[in-house]
Amino acid sequence: MLSDLFSAASAFTMTAPWKDILCNVQLIQYVAPIAVDSALLEGVLMRTKDDPNASDVVNYAPFTLLPSAVPSSLLEQAYSVQQDFNLLVDEVSRNAEFLERTLASTVKVDDFTAQLFKIYKQVLKEGITQSVFLGINRSDYMFDYGAEGTPALKQIEINTIAASFGGLTSRTTAVHRHVLNVLGKSKEASKLLTNNPAKGIATGIAKAWELYGSDRAVVMFLVEEAQRNIFDQRCVENELWMRNIRVIRRRFKDVFEKASLDNDKRLHIDGEEIAVVYYREGYVPKNYNKQNWEARLLLERSRAVKCPDIATQLAGTKKVQQELSRPGTLEKLLPNKPEAVARLRATFTGLYSMEMDEEGDKIIAMAIADPDRFVLKPQREGGGNNLYGEELKQVLEKIKDSPERTSYILMDKIKPLPALNYLLRAHSPLKVSECVSELGIFGVYVRLGQDLVVNKHVGHLLRTKAVEHADGGVAAGVAVLDTPYVI
Ligand code: ADP
Numbered sequence: 451m452l453s454d455l456f457s458a459a460s461a462f463t464m465t466a467p468w469k470d471i472l473c474n475v476q477l478i479q480y481v482a483p484i485a486v487d488s489a490l491l492e493g494v495l496m497r498t499k500d501d502p503n504a505s506d507v508v509n510y511a512p513f514t515l516l517p518s519a520v521p522s523s524l525l526e527q528a529y530s531v532q533q534d535f536n537l538l539v540d541e542v543s544r545n546a547e548f549l550e551r552t553l554a555s556t557v558k559v560d561d562f563t564a565q566l567f568k569i570y571k572q573v574l575k576e577g578i579t580q581s582v583f584l585g586i587n588r589s590d591y592m593f594d595y596g597a598e599g600t601p602a603l604k605q606i607e608i609n610t611i612a613a614s615f616g617g618l619t620s621r622t623t624a625v626h627r628h629v630l631n632v633l634g635k636s637k638e639a640s641k642l643l644t645n646n647p648a649k650g651i652a653t654g655i656a657k658a659w660e661l662y663g664s665d666r667a668v669v670m671f672l673v674e675e676a677q678r679n680i681f682d683q684r685c686v687e688n689e690l691w692m693r694n695i696r697v698i699r700r701r702f703k704d705v706f707e708k709a710s711l712d713n714d715k716r717l718h719i720d721g722e723e724i725a726v727v728y729y730r731e732g733y734v735p736k737n738y739n740k741q742n743w744e745a746r747l748l749l750e751r752s753r754a755v756k757c758p759d760i761a762t763q764l765a766g767t768k769k770v771q772q773e774l775s776r777p778g779t780l781e782k783l784l785p786n787k788p789e790a791v792a793r794l795r796a797t798f799t800g801l802y803s804m805e806m807d808e809e810g811d812k813i814i815a816m817a818i819a820d821p822d823r824f825v826l827k828p829q830r831e832g833g834g835n836n837l838y839g840e841e842l843k844q845v846l847e848k849i850k851d852s853p854e855r856t857s858y859i860l861m862d863k864i865k866p867l868p869a870l871n872y873l874l875r876a877h878s879p880l881k882v883s884e885c886v887s888e889l890g891i892f893g894v895y896v897r898l899g900q901d902l903v904v905n906k907h908v909g910h911l912l913r914t915k916a917v918e919h920a921d922g923g924v925a926a927g928v929a930v931l932d933t934p935y936v937i
């Protein structure tokens with residue numbers, strides 16, 4: 451069975467640098483527990499599903515036994531376009547006319563986007579008091595092998611709110627380095643890139659805190675009710691404490707019950723003034739009830755630096771992503787920046803809107819005729835929401851004449867080349883899987899009034915999942931943490 455998989459997959463393993471190791475079952479069984487102990491030692495941790503708010507019993511976050519091959523040219527390309535993406539997100543977030551026009555049909559049919567948009571409009575009407583802006587995003591890519599067989603970097607999406615795993619990924623490289631050393635691959639181990647997005651993210655938050663200009667003020671991490679991924683957040687949090695910046699953690703519920711604005715719209719909670727609100731919450735409908743929406747509005751009206759502010763969250767919607775790919779849009783948003791426009795466009799794959807017009811009708815007919823070529827995406831985050839194949843076809847057939855179709859976008863399916871690896875997950879049997887990887891680059895920017903004072907890339911995240919899962923991230927229990935092995 452195992453040998454079948456290896457011979458059937460021999461084409462895939464051509465790209466895998468660990469062919470000799472992957473086939474050696476005894477060696478794998480020996481090294482897997484060493485890898486797990488190393489993850490625990492390095493702090494690649496998650497709380498358990500059963501007890502998401504206690505650290506009495508924790509386990510390792512899922513990860514690959516071995517690093518995955520990433521072509522160096524594509525990694526470089528992903529890094530070199532990150533500042534362009536930062537700039538683009540910032541421009542979109544400041545362009546009310548663009549946001550309004552782009553989301554006009556979506557907000558009519560998607561309640562969640564509509565609620566966000568309502569808050570956005572309300573804050574605009576009242577006048578924005580915030581003068582320091584902080585963006586922390588993660589642009590995600592896959593390597594598309596298309597027909598020609600040469601890989602191309604293609605963007606999956608950009609996350610402008612609560613982009614996670616910058617903390618745990620900062621600790622994963624050491625685990626893989628150790629594993630390779632134990633396997634006698636010290637030369638390869640030394641090639642693994644250093645990577646510390648936790649530090650870069652914290653540097654951005656620290657800069658925003660400093661520009662806010664009040665020594666006594668704190669940074670508030672807005673966190674979910676169930677906090678399984680707390681260690682990822684603590685990595686960033688502790689970096690701030692090291693810089694003598696105090697951090698508090700609160701939920702929407704706490705904000706609703708105890709937060710207030712003073713005459714200057716400074717935000718206060720439990721006797722503390724808040725300089726920066728860093729959202730690790732608030733990106734999906736289930737994060738909100740009526741009170742939480744009120745809390746969100748209060749935060750958005752305040753002078754505190756929101757990461758992200760509501761406009762920047764809207765700039766990260768799938769609908770905006772699709773609109774950005776339309777010919778001429780980038781040029782309008784980034785005039786006089788043809789090189790940035792070219793770099794950005796090179797990472798786009800086909801994205802299609804399904805407006806209630808003839809063009810939309812044609813797109814839908816095309817997708818129904820060939821569903822395996824596409825991915826159907828609603829305006830949602832966090833993995834597990836997209837539709838593929840037969841299901842995509844059925845949904846499109848059902849909604850094709852209804853305005854509901856405008857709440858989705860359609861995207862070309864990216865076809866990465868699978869490679870073999872072992873996905874280590876607590877309480878799961880050790881078995882080899884055919885996997886594909888998704889590369890994310892973290893970007894950080896800070897704007898003071900009209901001036902972008904920070905615009906950087908701060909590290910990467912590689913996530914890998916078995917090919918049988920079409921969708922879903924690490925938090926969704928599908929993908930696992932990985933480290934790029936540059937080839
Ligand atoms: P979310 O905001 O929920 O993370 P994504 O756009 O990242 O939404 O989609 C979730 C997952 O679906 C991705 O991590 C990827 O595995 C898969 N996916 C998304 N878009 C594509 C695509 N165009 N081609 C292939 N797989 C895709």
Ligand code: MG
Binds near residue numbers: 607608830832833
């Ligand atoms: Mg997302």
Ligand code: MG
Binds near residue numbers: 590606607832833
């Ligand atoms: Mg995603």
